Amino acid sequence: MANKIRVATTSLAGCFGCHMSFLDIDERMLQLAEVVEFDRSPITDIEHCTNCDIGLIEGGVCNSENVHVLREFRNNCKILVAVGACAINGGLPAMRNHIPLEECLNEAYLDGIGVENPKIPSDIELPLLLDQVHPIHEIVKIDYYLPGCPPSADVFWKFLTDLIEGREPSLPYELVHYD
Amino acid sequence: MSKTITIDGKVIPFEEGQTIMDAAMAAGVYIPHLCHQPEFTPHGSCKLCTVKVNGRNCSACTFPAADGQDVLNHTEELIEDRKKITQMLFVEGNHFCPSCEKTGNCQLQAVAYHLNMLDNHFPLFYPDREVDASHDEVMVDHNRCIFCTLCVRASHEKDGKDVFAISGRGIHKHLIVNAESGLLKDTDVAATDQAAHICPTGAILIKRTGYQVPIGQRIYDHQQIDQVSLATEHPKHGE
């Protein structure tokens, strides 16, 4: 089916909780699979996304790799969606934002209780941390937002079916939660 | 003949001395608000209750009703702008609902739900603010304060104390407490004070009570703030 809607998903500075919640649409996944095919996503093995219709982003931006992935999604998805509290406002990872990064790294790798072989990791394979965690709308343009920690399975279902059926997506009161 | 105003075309009677908010609530018309509670002196600072009175923006909670006023409340423009004002309140503080025990009972959140606010729209400030957990029974999380001054007014007007005040200027505004140490434990606040219960957000909390009602079963999880507000803040509708 060449005309299936291509959906890509990823988790940046998130916990994959939003992805787990997505999977909670349960048997409706089969219905979805009839009209949707997954491109880059933890549920496929595709490493890079190309020419997608919808990109679902979980998590905020905490390091350089997050920036690269987010840009790849923006450049390859017609519609980019911020999914969950962390993508929308940085969420729990952003609670480090009032602590200087130097202190965070010192605590984690040098001075913290139980740290062995204290050393700041340094390897070109490792992404570097930004001094603050940012919501994704501060890095690229975002088209839709699905709040919640995580958004419930019904939120994903309502949003995707709206889009697929050509309606402007909207969430009724019961589906809008920030917790 | 009694005097009336119209709100969105609906004729509403009022008594001399009533504000537009008073008249609206008595008539069962909800106007979004956060810094207003009918039992305290109106403050007029959050600006969520902005309505158009004869074409001019006014705060419904402080503006006196006058015969023949044509008030617009539920218009697309006002709703959209109130949403942006709510987003301003979210970005200036640190409002991480998933980690807040007030979630589901929080009026800031409830107004945002009511206005169908799905994102923050503006860049976030991530201000550096403290948590004061020094007191045995009451705590202050400054990250969530929206400067509505309800605690200031409650402490002064109802509790006969002056535990809280707003200090600073502009974006550096902050809540302070009445103790040399600056800590809540050294004030005369008590868990029975109205001031300790009035906070519309999770900035002032009574300790060890946060999870008595599970998330998902809280006030605004299924009920919109317009209904809750009319039922609880205006006695006639609570019957």
Place this chain on the structure above:
Amino acid sequence: MRQFIHGIAENNHYQATHLLQILRQIQSRYHYIPEAAIEQLSGLLSIPRTQIISVIEFYSFFHLTPRGRYELLISDSITDHMLGKKDLLDYLAKKLAVAVGAVREDGLVSLENTSCTGMCDQGPAGLVNGYALTRLDRSSIDKIVELVNQQKPLDEWPKELFLVNDNIYKSGLLLDRQMEQGAALKSAFKRGVKATLAEVDKSGLRGRGGAGFKTATKWQFCSEEQQSVRYVVCNADEGEPGTFKDRVLLNSYADQVFEGMTVCAAIIGAKQGFLYLRGEYLHLYDKLQSILNQRRQNGLLGTNILDQGLDFDIEICLGAGAYICGEESALIESLEGKAGIPRNRPPYPVTQGYLGKPTVVNNVETFLAAASIAVNGGDWFADIGTEKSKGTKILSISGDCARPGIYEYPFGTTIQTVLNDCGADDVLGVQVGGPSGTFISNQEFDRKLAFEDLATGGSFIIFNSSRNILDMVHNFTHFFAHESCGFCTPCRVGTSLLQKQIDKIVEGHGSAGDVVALEELCQLVKNYSHCGLGQTAANPIITTLERYPDLYQNRLKEISYEPGFDLDGALTTARRMANRDDAGAHLAQTDAFGSRPVASLPPSLAVGE
């Protein structure tokens, strides 16, 4: 210290309304407000300590931590910048070995920026321990640094450092002649106070602060209130950047201003008046006090004035660095010893003002004009000007012109006439009415000074074609964010957001949607803010965006979106700690595909379509 503070409190009759005046003296003596002083004052004035702290933290000139024994503040008005302020400040910081915003380690000196000090015609300007410094240059700075390091007391500093000139270049109806002391009162009593009010009415005089409410109507309303106690307040909190005419009026025409206040008192039936003098004009304080004393001695103030049974006196209250106190209800709050937060209106000050009593608040220039009208009659004034704007307007002219200073013009004068008189050529545009006013371009110089066209409190800043308009917008937008009182959400958060958004565009990080977002935010702040500050805070952006849309568009990158913060800069700490500098340790501000335009959303994604 206990004794010192007790003495001040006693001199102020233990009145909490005098809190600002008390704190000014403590700040001046100790260079901060010590904790012990707060505790003691709380007891002496019977107010909660929180009220004292909230006042200290509201006003720029009060501090909870020590400032230097020499506290240097450098004016940050756009006019100071146009005169090379930035280089001078850097030079001063280097010479003093203290960072801007800091106190030197030895505690001797501190350095900081401050909002416009009202010396725009003789800047770059500053304040040392509250006293005005003018015409700063490298040689005067060398001198100042030397004096500070020698710890010379201020009264031993050379007088020329503090020299403030009037610079009156054009006088008219009001400035032409000095009135004889008592003349206005004598005329008023002779004519009768009711008849004098009628003359003020006939003159068509409107408030000179900018808003233009009819003066006689205001006085009439106040006099009709069913209260026995009423107040007269003169608003000399001249904080609008680019305005300094009140400083000149109080320096050279103070008698007439006080006389105008006294005439007002006679008309409305007030016993007490206040001159709210902005803290930046501390240098005028002693002189004004001696004029008041002289007036008392001459029977023009005090009890039974001119044997006409009028009891009236005037007290001078100094501000402490808050632009918002120029708003009349904020000014009244400040007079009451509180933070300057504008009140909800109604009620208006004429019905409930100072201490809840009917109060007339007028600008310095308004009282000056009222005194002249009392002498010369209403027609004398109304014969000049336009239909809705009678009389003359005194302008403070600064910026790019040969003769910056004070100019008095009949209403209806064109901008071009003003520019010709002050020696301005190659003009790009003029900011009329200060940051909260309007920027007009060189296509509009036939416009007129009048309430029906260009209303102004008197600020007139000229920009020549070498200037960058966005620098001005940037300066003004930061000013409003700094001066927002923080009471209402749209102004408190909105002015900070405007600052962020304008920074983003000025620094070249703006992209396609950023000007649209800026316009939207401007409207929000303008339409929903509580008072005039917020309602006009977006004016510098709105008025320039209207006239120079390309100026903004040219700053934008042709890409869909760019972050508002420095991405690569945000990796600096991590790079340093991981000791890395490879390509992977850096981020481009925009990506290679960034030039791609924003994808338009497909109307429908329905399968099969």
